Amino acid sequence: MANEHGQKWDRCLADSAVKIATGLGVGIVFSVLFFKRRTWPVAFGSGVGLGMGYSNCQQDFKSPYQLHGHRVKVSKSHTS
């Protein structure tokens, strides 16, 4: 169970790195292709990648505690 934490971090970092790299790549492509070699798509793309990665990490770390709640309407007839 202690390894899970480490594993999570591994996954997270690997995933984040991939996403950042991918975002960067897409940004670069879009910058080159569509936005006349401006830097803002690269930054945007890597940012998107980073955000996705962070979110994934968070999701991964939160996963044991994630509760999928259902709101159950309680009719008045039960409580009496």
Place this chain on the structure above:
Amino acid sequence: MLRVCLKGANSAARKCLCGNGVPLHPLQQCRSYTSGGSGSSAGKIVAASVLTVGGGVGGTILYANWDPKFRANVEKSIPYSDQVFGLALGPAAPPPVINKPRKVEPVQISSMSEMWKDSKQPKAKEVEKKAEQPDAEGPPAPAPQETLEEASAQVAQILSAIGEVPSVPAPGTHEAEAVPPPAALKGVPAAAAKCTECEHEPAVKERPEGEVAARLAEQDKAEQDLLTSLSSNLEDALGSTAKVTLQAIGAQEAALQAIAQHTRQLREAMEAEAPPDKKSTQWRVLEDALSERSRSVDEAGAAVLKAKAELDKLRGVIDGAKHLKIAAARPSILAAEENLHSMVVDLDSVVTRVQTAQSEAKIVSQYSELVNEAKAQFQKELNSITPEIQANWKGLTGKLTQDDLNSLIAHAHRRIDQMNRELAEQRVREQIHIDSALEQQKLEDKKALEVAVSTALEHNREQMRLEQEKKVEETREVMEAEMRTQLRRQAAAHTDHLRDVLKVQEQELRSEAEEILNSSLMEKETEYRRLTQDQLDSFTLDMNAAYARLKGMEEAIDSHVIAEEEARKAHQLWLSVEALNYTLKTAALNDPTEPLEGAVQAIKESCAEDEFAQALATALPSESLSRGVYSEASLRARFYAIRQLARRVALIDETRNSLYQYFLSYLQAMLLFEKAQEAPPAKLSAEDLDTFKLLSYAAYSLEHGDLELAAKLVNQLKGESRRVAQDWLKEARLTLETKQVVSLLSAYANAVGLGTTMAP
């Protein structure tokens, strides 16, 4: 010298050290210099001590030389000092007072007879010295006397021991003989009197027969020796005496002859009218004869003296021999005495003959003197009348004148008248003279008669005595022979009697011995029977006892078998539990143990009918069975990693679990320092439920070997920390469970084993 060498070596070493300048031990170096300075004073001390010791030893030796007691003391107290003293001073002088006790001791130790002999001999010697006797019989007389007395005393003892014969009074006869003692033997009877006293003392115990016979043989031998010596003595004495006496007799005879010759010659010279020249030769011859006679007489006198001395000596020897009282010597003694007597008689007779011859010769010489005187007178008268006429007047007839002749004749007539007157006067006087001479002669004759009578008497008495002695000797011999035969008869009778008595005694003793033998045999037999019976009884008893014991033992063994079985089972259980325990130990650092299945199976088999054990065996968690459990050490090691992680995710729980929280939690872990180990309190309060605190408590417990408490504490973690530690917790729980079950099982096995070993 060794010390000097050592000192030199030390100083050299120190120099070396100093030279190298090794400042390893500066203190020691300082000390070395100071010890060098004190080396000379040490030498002084050594010299002083040597001097003191030497002075003490020398003084001791000197004082020991001066005082022997001190020396003896030192030798006694200090070992080997006697050797030192011997080297220095020579051996110690022995104590001087030894002689007297030594002399006394042998006298005291020796037997009675020896003491008696010893005491007698010095006395005899003293007596000898006192008496100053010239005879040689003193020393040999007491010695053979002693032995003879001793022999006689022993014979007396033997006789008294053998029969009821009264002891021969050897001392009595000795005392009786001591009445007319010679001077030399006066002291001996006194000693003999003493001898009687001490002679009776040893006559108490009977001597054995062999000893008696030996003693008798010894006595006989001694007697024989004495006899031979005595007879030889006697013979020698007799021979010498006889020789001397013969010499004396010969001398006397010679003297007699000389005297007779001289007398004859004198008479011849007197009466014969030989011519003058022959007269002178005659006178010369006469003078020779006279000298011859005087010489022979002197010789005879000396020879007689010598003979007399020899005779006295012989008499003394004979007396001594007589005093020895050896029976066998008596005849020889008697013969010697007879010889002595005859010699004495001959000597005396010869002496008397010589004396008579001498008296005759005196008469003749007197007569011749008278004649010579008369002749001289006549010659003088003649010369007075006729002075010119010479002596030999016979041849002068032619020369004489008438006047001369007339005067001569007148003178002759006158002379004849005178002669006649004288003759008449002489005749008268003659008678008176004859009477007086007769008287004198009578007296002398009487005296001579007396002397002769006394000598004859003496001789007779001697003869008688000798005869008596001879007779006594004969009778004694006869008596001795008779006594011997009687004694022989008595001895024979005695032996017969002894034989009879011995026979009777033998019978008696034999019967007695047989009786004793029978009785003892019976006793022994009964004893033997009793013993065998006892033995049988004891044997039966032993057999019964052994049988009973055997039975008991068999039962015990049977019961033991059961107990053994139990014990075996318990042992097996225990062994299997031990195996289980062992498998628990096989955990490597990070790997679990072997699966416990096999061991548990073994346990289950070993205690098939033991429910408790079975229950326990099944209570083991299945994970341990299949996979095995982790050891405490590995759990402990793992805990630190867990702790680190738990610290890091301490803030994360269900509500806070975003990444930012993670970051915060990491920051907290980095910045928050807690004690690595903290002792958990007995009761956990609300603030103790902090993650960090819990972790430190758990660490402490783990470090102190309390896995259970650590697990409990870890169980109190919350949130992510809990999740993270869940694995570890599970493992810890497994381990704890397994350990608990195993310990229970081993305790149970031990209990069962103890129970079986404590069999009644």
